[in-house]
Amino acid sequence: MLDIGSKNWAYVRGEYEFFRQYTPNLFLDGVEIDAYRLYSNFYSRYEAAKFYIKGLSGVNYYADDLLNMRGEYDYITWFLPFVTPYPLLKWGLPKKYFMPERLLIHAYQLLKKEMLIINQGDEETQIQKSMLDKLAIPYEFLGEIKSSALEFQYPRNGFLVIKNRED
Ligand SMILES: C[S@@+](CC[C@H](N)C(=O)[O-])C[C@H]1O[C@@H](n2cnc3c(N)ncnc32)[C@H](O)[C@@H]1O
Numbered sequence: 001m002l003d004i005g006s007k008n009w010a011y012v013r014g015e016y017e018f019f020r021q022y023t024p025n026l027f028l029d030g031v032e033i034d035a036y037r038l039y040s041n042f043y044s045r046y047e048a049a050k051f052y053i054k055g056l057s058g059v060n061y062y063a064d065d066l067l068n069m070r071g072e073y074d075y076i077t078w079f080l081p082f083v084t085p086y087p088l089l090k091w092g093l094p095k096k097y098f099m100p101e102r103l104l105i106h107a108y109q110l111l112k113k114e115m116l117i118i119n120q121g122d123e124e125t126q127i128q129k130s131m132l133d134k135l136a137i138p139y140e141f142l143g144e145i146k147s148s149a150l151e152f153q154y155p156r157n158g159f160l161v162i163k164n165r166e167d
Contacts, residue, residue, distance in 0.1 A: 001023070006031065015028065033066070117161065
């Protein structure tokens, strides 16, 4: 399984425990292009992620571009991809990394079964939907995704991309 754009992967334990209920022999990779950015305490996202994955067997964090990832993943999670340039620039990434379609195509190539994509706000959700339609990637729109623990500033919506669907 692959998590795309993991940041410092503070949520890895929740992801790991959830998916391990269904996949006892879970292998979970996280990939983050901006992993060496420093926090004000001079620790990097990479160092934070190493801390969060401690003790979780089969879990690896890659400080890399999604486009460099190879192989196949049964399941992929992709929380809050950049589908408009402004949030990417605000995040501090250079504009050359704004390529939502190319990234989506690559993620779909890595996928074997199902990919959960979460977008925030209506505009990003609409853009995500248009990209999936344009690329003829099959999906189910899951509607608004709520958290029992967190209150999101903007409503979040989910897409479940399903590969090799038989019906
Ligand atoms: C809005 S953040 C979401 C972070 C995290 N998934 C979360 O939900 O808290 C998007 C993340 O994707 C990363 N990212 C953007 N382009 C990427 C790429 N080509 N490969 C890997 N990570 C990328 C960014 O650096 C950023 O950490």
